[in-house]
Amino acid sequence: MLVDVGLSWRETMRRAARAGMSTSELEWVIVTHEHADHVRGLKTALRRGLRLAASVGTLRALGVDGVPLEAGMELAGITVNPFPVPHDAAQPVGLRLETPDARLAVVSDLGRMTPEVLAAVRGCTHLILEANHDPEMLLAGPYPWPIKMRILGPNGHLANEESARTLVQLGPTGPRSVLLAHLSQENNSPGRALEAVARGLNGGRTDLYLTYPDRPSAVLVS
Numbered sequence: 001m002l003v004d005v006g007l008s009w010r011e012t013m014r015r016a017a018r019a020g021m022s023t024s025e026l027e028w029v030i031v032t033h034e035h036a037d038h039v040r041g042l043k044t045a046l047r048r049g050l051r052l053a054a055s056v057g058t059l060r061a062l063g064v065d066g067v068p069l070e071a072g073m074e075l076a077g078i079t080v081n082p083f084p085v086p087h088d089a090a091q092p093v094g095l096r097l098e099t100p101d102a103r104l105a106v107v108s109d110l111g112r113m114t115p116e117v118l119a120a121v122r123g124c125t126h127l128i129l130e131a132n133h134d135p136e137m138l139l140a141g142p143y144p145w146p147i148k149m150r151i152l153g154p155n156g157h158l159a160n161e162e163s164a165r166t167l168v169q170l171g172p173t174g175p176r177s178v179l180l181a182h183l184s185q186e187n188n189s190p191g192r193a194l195e196a197v198a199r200g201l202n203g204g205r206t207d208l209y210l211t212y213p214d215r216p217s218a219v220l221v222s
Contacts, residue, residue, distance in 0.1 A: 009044035019216035033092035057091025132157035164200025
């Protein structure tokens with residue numbers, strides 16, 4: 001399965017090949033919300049025969065048919081548990097994906113960490129976590145003021161320090177691996193994100209990785 005398809009279909013396939021991943025058995029795409037940077041390749045994916053799963057609100061916002069996400073549903077041999085996240089979309093969700101060998105949470109595009117999101121993440125072996133911006137860079141940067149306020153707001157995006165606090169709250173039983181995601185190219189830097197989150201871990205045993213806008217990240221194998 002794919003979680004979101006924010007690149008063109010051709011670019012998605014190209015990056016999968018660069019990462020050494022076969023796409024011949026893809027069956028499903030799960031869409032977390034309807035914003036363009038998460039659905040750019042969706043129409044082509046559906047024409048290629050993939051099935052779509054998303055929240056009822058997201059399906060309605062997209063104006064397409066699909067399978068409504070429900071807690072505990074199984075897709076392609078993976079148990080899927082969606083959970084609500086605070087973001088300015090119709091019905092956005094994060095995801096907890098489980099197999100017998102691993103538990104992965106996908107937590108991106110949210111303005112703040114909530115008790116419900118933290119509860120969904122606890123016990124996961126791997127975590128994809130938004131570290132979108134450095135607030136000082138954002139405020140000093142070129143974005144118009146309303147967009148800055150949207151990003152900083154409770155339904156916007158997670159800052160580096162908030163991502164670090166999330167891992168502190170998860171404590172010593174937190175995930176083995178964390179991939180920092182959705183880094184802004186204008187309002188963040190890989191170095192700032194890594195430094196802030198590593199500081200929050202304070203020497204913990206979690207492995208930190210970056211995701212990138214222009215190439216595949218590391219491939220994690222449980």
